[in-house]
Every structure is written in structure tokens, then in C-alpha cells.
Amino acid sequence: MATTHGPLEGLRVLDCATILAAPLASQILGDFGADVIKIEHPERPDAMRGHGESVDGVGLWWTEVARNKRTLALDLRDAQGADVFRRLVRTADVLVENFRPGTLERWGLGWDELHALNPRLIMLRVTGFGQEGPYASRPAFGTLIEAMSGFAHMTGQPDAPPTLPAFGLADSIAGMAAVSAVLMALYHRDANGGDGQMIDLSLLEPILTAVGPAPSVYDKTGVVPVRQGNRSTNNAPRNLYRSRDGHWLAVSTSADSVARRVLTLVGHAEVIDEPWFARGSSRAQHADLLDEYVGGWIAQRDRDAVLEAFTDAGAAIAAVYSAKEIVDDPQVQSRDTLVRVAHPHLGDVLQHNVLFRLSETPGGIRFAGRDHGQDTDDILAELDIAAEDRDALRSRGVVR
Numbered sequence: 028m029a030t031t032h033g034p035l036e037g038l039r040v041l042d043c044a045t046i047l048a049a050p051l052a053s054q055i056l057g058d059f060g061a062d063v064i065k066i067e068h069p070e071r072p073d074a075m076r077g078h079g080e081s082v083d084g085v086g087l088w089w090t091e092v093a094r095n096k097r098t099l100a101l102d103l104r105d106a107q108g109a110d111v112f113r114r115l116v117r118t119a120d121v122l123v124e125n126f127r128p129g130t131l132e133r134w135g136l137g138w139d140e141l142h143a144l145n146p147r148l149i150m151l152r153v154t155g156f157g158q159e160g161p162y163a164s165r166p167a168f169g170t171l172i173e174a175m176s177g178f179a180h181m182t183g184q185p186d187a188p189p190t191l192p193a194f195g196l197a198d199s200i201a202g203m204a205a206v207s208a209v210l211m212a213l214y215h216r217d218a219n220g221g222d223g224q225m226i227d228l229s230l231l232e233p234i235l236t237a238v239g240p241a242p243s244v245y246d247k248t249g250v251v252p253v254r255q256g257n258r259s260t261n262n263a264p265r266n267l268y269r270s271r272d273g274h275w276l277a278v279s280t281s282a283d284s285v286a287r288r289v290l291t292l293v294g295h296a297e298v299i300d301e302p303w304f305a306r307g308s309s310r311a312q313h314a315d316l317l318d319e320y321v322g323g324w325i326a327q328r329d330r331d332a333v334l335e336a337f338t339d340a341g342a343a344i345a346a347v348y349s350a351k352e353i354v355d356d357p358q359v360q361s362r363d364t365l366v367r368v369a370h371p372h373l374g375d376v377l378q379h380n381v382l383f384r385l386s387e388t389p390g391g392i393r394f395a396g397r398d399h400g401q402d403t404d405d406i407l408a409e410l411d412i413a414a415e416d417r418d419a420l421r422s423r424g425v426v427r
Contacts, residue, residue, distance in 0.1 A: 033060020
């Protein structure tokens with residue numbers, strides 16, 4: 028896939044970040060046309076290269092999160108390396124970093140210094156807890172944030188321990204939120220005639236929003252929400268149900284009209300006239316009964332028959348998918364939700380397509396994640412650094 032004409036063509040992004048939120052943000056900016064330069068240490072490449080499953084020594088996750096990024100191996104802690112970085116900053120629109128607070132300042136590359144070099148620069152700083160506060164200097168990964176955000180407390184069965192996700196949930200939410208923040212800052216700069224600015228984004232705050240209003244509920248009522256398993260306190264029936272042939276299916280009735288269709292379908296239309304059925308929160312108080320009706324009906328039928336019957340009735344249902352079933356799904360295939368991307372070592376890799384669809388400036392995947400320092404010479408040449416000077420930097424280990 029090599030679609031161009033992204034809305035961010037002409038924008039330059041410097042990505043000095045590692046696992047996972049900030050690199051995801053720069054990946055999305057690159058997907059929509061930005062020229063992203065991924066900066067790694069010459070001797071210690073981004074740990075994301077080895078994160079997750081690999082084939083022939085190539086990290087599959089890296090091929091996606093580093094796609095559309097040119098790679099520059101540069102030591103920012105070295106004085107000459109820092110000088111090269113400053114030259115890059117003068118050409119950049121956005122800088123993305125996730126060092127611990129104070130790290131870039133110690134290297135003479137903090138916000139005040141870089142803003143003075145390039146007043147139009149937007150600096151996205153992603154950390155666990157933000158640039159200030161009593162936890163600012165603590166090490167943090169998404170796992171810790173998922174615990175602190177209330178997500179783990181709310182996830183799992185009521186009589187079982189809290190449950191953490193098996194994937195980078197907090198990081199992914201923060202990465203997508205970061206893109207919004209960058210675009211707002213760009214709009215302020217370019218549409219309103221403002222300067223560049225620094226964005227202070229913590230992993231904690233976006234997922235707190237995603238988890239929902241539990242703090243508000245506690246503040247006003249003193250009630251601390253607890254785990255509900257696969258149920259919801261907002262509506263019922265809402266659960267996972269097992270079909271006769273052993274598959275799990277998810278049913279949701281967030282709309283009252285859908286709840287009526289589901290109970291009619293499963294042969295218990297009589298409950299629709301009960302006063303408690305009229306609202307999702309009161310239906311949730313009768314979840315045992317509604318689960319018995321819906322779960323019993325599904326348990327007597329095979330998955331495909333259940334899906335067909337619910338679809339014909341206009342009721343909301345979905346099968347619980349494995350990775351294989353995602354790949355095989357006709358809706359996923361028809362929209363090119365997953366696309367094959369050429370890779371120099373692996374032939375091609377199957378990746379998530381761009382995050383959203385723009386009719387006029389669609390963006391696209393120009394290339395998969397590249398080798399360590401693959402574009403160093405080209406990028407330094409763009410900065411008018413002569414070949415002999417590049418060789419001198421390489422001999423000192425400042426670049427690779």
C-alpha cells in the first residue's frame with residue numbers, strides 16, 4: 028500500500044520516543060503524510076524493535092509502529108550529537124519525546140532551549156504522570172497506569188482478582204489522545220497565528236476518561252463501583268453467552284428498543300411489559316433473569332444460527348473473535364481494515380490500516396518500519412552536513 032496525499036504532507040516530526048504511546052502518536056501522524064524521523068541511540072536501538080513476536084529477528088510490532096518513519100541513529104547526550112539535533116529541530120514542526128522529566132533539560136535540549144531555536148515548534152512530552160507533581164519522576168509503564176486508573180479494579184469477575192489487559196491499553200489510548208493534542212496545537216499555530224507550544228500528556232489522564240465517571244459517582248454518592256464481570260450496571264441483558272457448539276457471543280442492549288427485540292426473539296416478550304424493563308439501569312437489577320432467558324436460548328443453538336437470528340431481528344450481537352477470525356472476517360476484508368505492506372526482509376506483513384478514512388486526503392502506509400539508522404546519511408545530508416563530517420561523526424559513535 029503506497030497511498031499518498033495525506034493532510035499532513037510537508038509537516039516534519041521528530042520522534043525521540045520509545046514504548047509505546049508516543050511512538051504510536053508519531054506513527055499516526057506519519058500515516059497521514061508527515062515526514063517522521065525516528066531518532067535512536069547508535070548503540071542502543073529502540074527496545075520496541077524486540078517487543079512482542081518476531082520473525083527472522085524482525086519484530087512484527089516494530090514494522091507497524093515504526094512505519095512511515097525514516098530512521099536516524101544519533102547520540103543526543105554527545106555534544107556534537109546534540110548540535111546535530113538542534114539543527115534538526117530548526118527544521119521541525121513537532122518533536123515527540125517520552126524521557127523522564129528533566130532528562131532533555133540535563134542535555135541542554137529542554138523546552139526553553141528548543142523553543143528559542145524554533146518558536147514554531149510543538150513539543151509533545153508523554154510521561155506516566157506528567158511533567159510535574161509528586162509522581163512526576165517515578166518510572167511508569169502502561170501496566171501501572173491501568174492499575175491506578177481504576178481499569179483493573181473494574182475489570183474481571185466480582186469474586187476474582189482485578190484484571191489487567193493483555194495489551195497496551197493505556198499507551199494506545201494516550202497515543203491517540205496525543206494526536207488530537209498535536210493537531211490542536213498545530214491549528215492554534217497555523218490557523219490562529221500562534222506560536223508553537225509544549226504539550227504535557229500523561230498516560231494516566233486519557234485512560235481515566237475512558238474508564239468513566241467512577242470518581243464523580245464516588246464524589247457525589249460515596250459509592251465505589253465494583254467489578255461486574257461481563258455485565259453492566261447501565262443495561263441488561265449485556266453479557267457473554269456460550270453457544271451449543273462452544274463459541275462465545277457478546278450481546279448488548281444499550282438501546283431499549285434492542286432489548287425489546289432480544290427478549291422477543293428468545294421467546295420471553297412477556298417481560299417487556301414489566302415496569303422495570305423500561306430503563307437499562309432497572310433491567311440491570313434483573314440481570315440474573317434476563318441472562319437465564321438469553322443464555323438459555325443461545326445455549327441451544329450453534330453460533331452461526333444465533334448470529335443469523337439476531338441479525339434478522341435487528342438485535343445487536345457479535346462473536347468473540349480470535350486473531351484468526353479477525354483476519355477472516357468479511358467486514359474487515361471489505362474495508363481493508365488490515366492491509367499487506369511490503370517488507371524488505373519478510374516479503375510482506377499484515378498491518379492495521381490507517382486509523383480513519385478521509386475522502387480527500389487519505390494518507391496511507393508508504394513503507395514498513397526500517398532498519399536501525401537506515402536513513403542516517405540521507406537525513407544528515409539534508410542538513411548540509413558534508414560526507415567527511417558524517418564520517419567523522421560515525422567514527423566517534425555519535426551516529427550510525
